[in-house]
Amino acid sequence: MAQTKTQFGYRRHPDQDRRDGDPAEHAVVVVGAGPVGLSLAIDLAQRGQSVVLLDDADRIGEGSRAICFSKRSLEFWDRLGIGQRMVDKGVVWSVGKIFHGDNQIYQFNLLPEPGHKRPAFINLQQFYAEAYLVDRVDELPAIDLRWRNKVTGFEAHNDHVMLTIETPDGPYRIRASYLVACDGARSSLRQMVGAEFAGQVFEDQFLIADVRMAAEFPTERWFWFDPPFHAGRSALLHKQPDDIWRIDLQLNPDADPAVEKRPENVRPRIARMLGHDKFEFEWISLYKFQCRRMERFLHGRVMFAGDAAHQVSPFGARGANSGLEDAENLAWKLDRVLRGRSPQALLATYHTERSAAADENIRESTRSTDFMAPVSPQEARLRKAVLSLAKETEFGKRMINGGRLSVPSVYESPLSSVDGDDWRGGPRPGTSMPDAPVTGEAAFLTEAFIKAGTRFTLLAFSNGADIDAPEDVGVIRIGGPDGLADPQGLAGRRYDAEPGTAYLLRPDGYVAARFRHPTRAALDAALARATGHN
Amino acid sequence: MKLSTESNFTKPDDAFRAVVEAHRGLSEAQSADLDAALVLILANHIGDIGVLREAIELAKRRMATADQQAQQQQQ
Numbered sequence: 001m002a003q004t005k006t007q008f009g010y011r012r013h014p015d016q017d018r019r020d021g022d023p024a025e026h027a028v029v030v031v032g033a034g035p036v037g038l039s040l041a042i043d044l045a046q047r048g049q050s051v052v053l054l055d056d057a058d059r060i061g062e063g064s065r066a067i068c069f070s071k072r073s074l075e076f077w078d079r080l081g082i083g084q085r086m087v088d089k090g091v092v093w094s095v096g097k098i099f100h101g102d103n104q105i106y107q108f109n110l111l112p113e114p115g116h117k118r119p120a121f122i123n124l125q126q127f128y129a130e131a132y133l134v135d136r137v138d139e140l141p142a143i144d145l146r147w148r149n150k151v152t153g154f155e156a157h158n159d160h161v162m163l164t165i166e167t168p169d170g171p172y173r174i175r176a177s178y179l180v181a182c183d184g185a186r187s188s189l190r191q192m193v194g195a196e197f198a199g200q201v202f203e204d205q206f207l208i209a210d211v212r213m214a215a216e217f218p219t220e221r222w223f224w225f226d227p228p229f230h231a232g233r234s235a236l237l238h239k240q241p242d243d244i245w246r247i248d249l250q251l252n253p254d255a256d257p258a259v260e261k262r263p264e265n266v267r268p269r270i271a272r273m274l275g276h277d278k279f280e281f282e283w284i285s286l287y288k289f290q291c292r293r294m295e296r297f298l299h300g301r302v303m304f305a306g307d308a309a310h311q312v313s314p315f316g317a318r319g320a321n322s323g324l325e326d327a328e329n330l331a332w333k334l335d336r337v338l339r340g341r342s343p344q345a346l347l348a349t350y351h352t353e354r355s356a357a358a359d360e361n362i363r364e365s366t367r368s369t370d371f372m373a374p375v376s377p378q379e380a381r382l383r384k385a386v387l388s389l390a391k392e393t394e395f396g397k398r399m400i401n402g403g404r405l406s407v408p409s410v411y412e413s414p415l416s417s418v419d420g421d422d423w424r425g426g427p428r429p430g431t432s433m434p435d436a437p438v439t440g441e442a443a444f445l446t447e448a449f450i451k452a453g454t455r456f457t458l459l460a461f462s463n464g465a466d467i468d469a470p471e472d473v474g475v476i477r478i479g480g481p482d483g484l485a486d487p488q489g490l491a492g493r494r495y496d497a498e499p500g501t502a503y504l505l506r507p508d509g510y511v512a513a514r515f516r517h518p519t520r521a522a523l524d525a526a527l528a529r530a531t532g533h534n
Numbered sequence: 535m536k537l538s539t540e541s542n543f544t545k546p547d548d549a550f551r552a553v554v555e556a557h558r559g560l561s562e563a564q565s566a567d568l569d570a571a572l573v574l575i576l577a578n579h580i581g582d583i584g585v586l587r588e589a590i591e592l593a594k595r596r597m598a599t600a601d602q603q604a605q606q607q608q609q
Contacts, residue, residue: 378566385571395578 003452004074006060006131010148015171017115026052029163029176031151031189032176035126036306036323037182038133042080043331044143046454049338051419053143054165056150060134062126063283064210064443066320067240072408072424072432073507074118075446079454082136083118084128090122091239091444094220100400102228103388106397115490116435117444121317121405123240156300157449178334179302182323187308193299199292200366202313203253207286209266210244213279223401223402225387230382234372235410236403237273244282246275250372257286289313291366293358297351305330312360312365314402315372325408326354334505335530357409364404371401414534415506417513417526426496426514432511433459437492440484445491446509448476448484455507456527461492463499468520470527479528506530537588
């Protein structure tokens with residue numbers, strides 16, 4: 001990580017010189033400069049908000065940690081202006097293979113069709129992602145990023161929250177209209193609002209080792225059940241940039257963490273896995289995990305996002321990616337409420353939409369974990385049956401669960417308008433916009449969405465008629481003399497489009513409503529609904 | 535679709551016998567293995583999660599009833 005800046009200086013801020021009875025006031029304070037807090041701050045700043053971003057450390061955390069970033073996350077980061085940098089550095093992959101013992105039993109491709117700007121996943125160490133996000137933050141004067149600022153006190157009031165912040169120069173206080181806690185799994189703000197939560201703890205321990213080696217393995221996700229080098233357990237191998245390979249090994253529940261972590265104990269096991277011992281350790285960590293979420297993501301003027309609000313097992317790339325989906329969901333809503341353009345009730349839909357997504361992620365990741373670590377002899381027997389059936393049946397292959405990888409949730413949302421027309425396909429309201437290649441001003445629909453202003457946008461398939469879009473709604477026109485062309489017909493097909501079809505997209509790129517022949521009145525009604533005026 | 539509890543085999547004895555014979559000579563562990571595979575194969579063939587859930591419910595209800603009867607007999 002030599003070429004990226006990871007250590008940041010503490011700087012005294014004028015807010016710290018305010019008298020105690022007269023603290024500085026800020027519209028939005030975000031706590032936690034991890035991927036979620038940084039991305040949220042950038043999104044808010046790009047929408048014109050000033051953001052104070054606090055972090056208790058002065059450096060980017062070590063270790064690769066989250067390494068799989070999804071297509072949806074990359075599309076979000078494209079909107080924040082850093083998607084390309086992530087992809088350039090990251091390792092692109094879409095194929096996963098599952099082995100049982102020595103045999104490959106199943107292979108999947110997460111993005112089987114061409115015509116998307118972004119791949120299904122990239123692998124990238126979290127510290128790179130954070131470093132690029134910090135670089136982007138530095139370009140945005142509206143974000144005031146304060147390192148070594150630790151929130152130690154919190155008071156909720158009707159129209160603001162008051163924070164006490166500890167620094168190397170001592171404590172100071174600030175007022176905030178809204179506070180977003182992105183301070184991770186051990187969120188101290190969660191404790192301060194008194195919203196501790198319980199969940200299922202998985203007793204199995206996993207060991208992560210990042211090893212550096214020049215290897216000829218393909219850039220795929222390889223998962224083993226009962227591998228010859230680690231009998232009776234499971235293992236995962238995944239490539240990261242810089243010739244680093246991520247290895248996850250499932251350990252026995254009673255394994256002693258201190259003993260297991262010693263390089264002299266890890267090394268022989270990994271040498272057996274790789275078939276050689278020409279590697280160096282970059283990072284070794286041992287973890288157990290929980291699957292759980294807060295009951296409410298919204299506590300008055302405090303919102304929780306990412307690991308602070310929900311935690312899942314790491315098999316499925318649902319941690320950081322779902323946190324980033326939280327950020328994109330919250331940013332535009334908070335911006336509208338701060339501008340007085342939407343009622344505060346719009347924020348409640350952040351909880352509605354994202355807590356349902358968290359439930360889905362928890363359900364999926366619990367299933368994966370249960371499959372990897374059966375809890376009873378009969379569960380083990382059923383798993384054994386699946387693995388053996390997989391050798392000769394398609395259904396057996398599909399039942400193997402070595403981690404179902406993250407796809408964006410479909411929201412059952414009060415912001416969506418119910419379909420009134422006949423649809424044979426295409427994204428229904430509450431679904432994130434599918435990408436498709438186009439030609440003209442943009443090469444992909446996701447690019448056209450950014451060019452249209454990353455706001456409420458009408459994606460309209462031309463029938464030659466003028467489009468009467470509501471004020472302040474962007475327009476992407478497909479077809480017609482000044483529209484984008486769809487030479488492969490993929491945009492039309494993916495949106496089940498006929499001439500005249502129009503989709504109303506939200507500022508986070510989700511479908512709010514769709515129409516075969518939109519009238520201005522219908523668009524106004526859908527927009528009112530999608531902005532919380534209902 | 536709804537779980538069918540009508541008699542679907544022309545010769546129910548053949549069906550029962552086929553399952554019984556499959557278990558002949560197997561240890562308890564082997565039998566449990568066989569059952570696990572059989573359940574998954576048949577569940578996939580049915581291919582309807584509603585029907586599968588109904589079947590599970592029926593099987594579990596029967597267990598509860600059997601337990602109650604055993605308790606009553608003890609009293």
